[in-house]
Amino acid sequence: MEHTLASLEEEHHVGGGRKEIYRVTIILSVLTALELGLGFAMMYMPYESLERHLFKGIILILMLSKAFYIVGYFMHLKHEIRNMVMTIVVPLFLFVWFIIAFLADGNSFRNDKNTWDRGHKERSQQQMPTKEEGSTHKME
Amino acid sequence: MATTATTPRMWNGGRSPFNLEYGKVMMWYFLMSDSFTFGALLIAYGTTRFATNGWPNPNKVFDKAPFIGGGFPLVYVSFMTFVLIISSVTMVLAVHEGHKMNRKGVVKYLILTIIGGLIFLGSQAWEWTHLYMEGAWWGRNPFPNYDGTISTTNFTNFFFTITGFHGFHVFSGVVINIIMLIMTLKGTFDRRGHYLMIEKAGLYWHFVDLVWVFVFTCFYLV
Numbered sequence: 491m492e493h494t495l496a497s498l499e500e501e502h503h504v505g506g507g508r509k510e511i512y513r514v515t516i517i518l519s520v521l522t523a524l525e526l527g528l529g530f531a532m533m534y535m536p537y538e539s540l541e542r543h544l545f546k547g548i549i550l551i552l553m554l555s556k557a558f559y560i561v562g563y564f565m566h567l568k569h570e571i572r573n574m575v576m577t578i579v580v581p582l583f584l585f586v587w588f589i590i591a592f593l594a595d596g597n598s599f600r601n602d603k604n605t606w607d608r609g610h611k612e613r614s615q616q617q618m619p620t621k622e623e624g625s626t627h628k629m630e
Numbered sequence: 631m632a633t634t635a636t637t638p639r640m641w642n643g644g645r646s647p648f649n650l651e652y653g654k655v656m657m658w659y660f661l662m663s664d665s666f667t668f669g670a671l672l673i674a675y676g677t678t679r680f681a682t683n684g685w686p687n688p689n690k691v692f693d694k695a696p697f698i699g700g701g702f703p704l705v706y707v708s709f710m711t712f713v714l715i716i717s718s719v720t721m722v723l724a725v726h727e728g729h730k731m732n733r734k735g736v737v738k739y740l741i742l743t744i745i746g747g748l749i750f751l752g753s754q755a756w757e758w759t760h761l762y763m764e765g766a767w768w769g770r771n772p773f774p775n776y777d778g779t780i781s782t783t784n785f786t787n788f789f790f791t792i793t794g795f796h797g798f799h800v801f802s803g804v805v806i807n808i809i810m811l812i813m814t815l816k817g818t819f820d821r822r823g824h825y826l827m828i829e830k831a832g833l834y835w836h837f838v839d840l841v842w843v844f845v846f847t848c849f850y851l852v
Contacts, residue, residue, distance in 0.1 A: 508726060515719045522715065526708050529851045533689050533703065537776045546852045553847040557840055564722050564836045566829075574648040574655070578662055585669055592673050596680030604683065614683035618774035618781065 514563040521556050525549050657830045661837045664799075668841050671795065672848055675788040684775030686785045688850050691773050694760055707850045710753045711842065714800075717746025718839040721807075725832045728825025733814060736828060740811045743835065747804040754797050758790070766790075789849060796838070796845050803838045806831050 528545050535542040562568035567575055604611045648655055679685055688703075695706035720742040727735030765772035771786040810831045819825045 508723075511719065511722050511726065515715070518715050519712070522708070522711055525847065525851060526704055529704050532851075549847060549851050553843055556843045560718065560836055560840045560843065564718055564839075565833055571647075571649050574650060574658075578658055581662060582665070584666075588669065588673055589676070592677040593680050596677035599681040600683065603681075611683070614779060616780050617778050 510563060514559050517559055518556055521552050521559075525552050528552075651826050653830055654826065654833070657833050661833060664837065665841075668792075668795070668844070671788075671792050672844060675792060675848065678784045678788065682782055682784050684777060684779050684781060686771070686773040686781050687776045691761075691766075691785075692757075692850055696756055704850065706753065706757070707846060710750055711846050713746050713749050713753070714839050714842050717743045717750070718836055720746065721832045721835045725825075725829050728819070728828040731820070731825065733817070733820060736814050736819075736825065737811065740807055740814065740828075744804055744807050744811065747800055747807065747835075751797065751800055751804065754793065754800075758793075761786075792845055793849070796841055799838050799841065803831075803835050806834060 528549050532542055532545045535545070567578065650658075690703075692707060693703040694700045695702050695709075698705075720739045724736050724739035724743060727739060761767075766786045766789075768787055768790055769783050771781050771783045773781060773785070775781045810828055813819060813827065814825075819827060
């Protein structure tokens with residue numbers, strides 16, 4: 491046991507150390523700032539417009555790259571042995587099916603309800619009565 | 631480099647195949663399973679959102695911040711996001727100091743990480759309280775959809791469930807970090823001869839930050 495730990499300690503110092511930490515910090519901050527910038531820009535776009543969807547797509551790509559930097563560098567996975575990385579990453583590919591199948595299912599469910607259940611569509615088109623001022627901030 | 635391990639000697643035993651300590655490997659597998667829990671919650675949210683006519687505008691719902699009031703979308707949540715990223719950075723630095731067996735450094739960065747976690751938890755408590763006072767809770771949604779139509783409670787149900795589950799993870803992360811801090815101060819790791827325990831706590835803490843990247847994007851931005 492002692493032998494294993496000693497050899498672990500020796501081989502653990504791969505990766506760039508402090509410099510790499512600061513580099514990844516800057517990358518993560520820049521990516522977050524970009525996401526926020528896109529989020530602010532999106533507010534002025536019409537609801538359900540093409541450019542809005544495009545911006546959402548870009549934000550999702552930025553999100554995935556942030557995840558890559560956190561897992562790869564902060565969690566050190568990029569510097570682990572390839573077989574170890576594969577035991578973590580390969581199961582995650584299940585998400586590809588998971589996301590596509592379920593979002594498509596939700597979408598078709600909405601379409602079916604709007605097509606076949608007239609009442610449902612009409613109910614969801616009712617305007618919400620606007621609250622009178624001062625009714626907020628009240629504990630129930 | 632670790633890649634020198636890919637020789638036939640690999641099969642002779644006496645060598646750690648993943649070159650990682652048992653507890654760290656298990657922490658990785660726990661985090662992978664936890665990512666499926668969060669993934670399932672977020673996908674359920676996405677599915678429901680796709681299945682619902684209309685959705686509240688997050689820029690209208692989350693436009694408040696303490697001290698400055700309403701009308702500032704994204705401001706407070708960006709603050710929370712940066713706090714969590716920076717606390718993740720201080721955690722890496724704590725692990726880094728642990729490699730060098732520098733107890734003082736580990737203590738310093740662990741304290742900073744704990745403070746970051748507490749600021750995040752406090753911010754979340756403020757936000758939940760505020761939303762509650764506006765009438766939002768599980769089963770209640772005072773916010774109209776983008777186009778002013780009546781909204782369902784799907785939005786609030788998923789918001790409180792998922793940010794609540796994430797907040798619970800942050801809370802346990804802070805508790806784990808406090809335990810690590812006590813153990814470091816008592817010199818447990820110096821006696822043990824390694825700071826691997828800090829690395830395991832660090833993995834968990836980074837995972838909490840990682841989940842927030844997804845939660846933040848799915849609820850506040852997209």
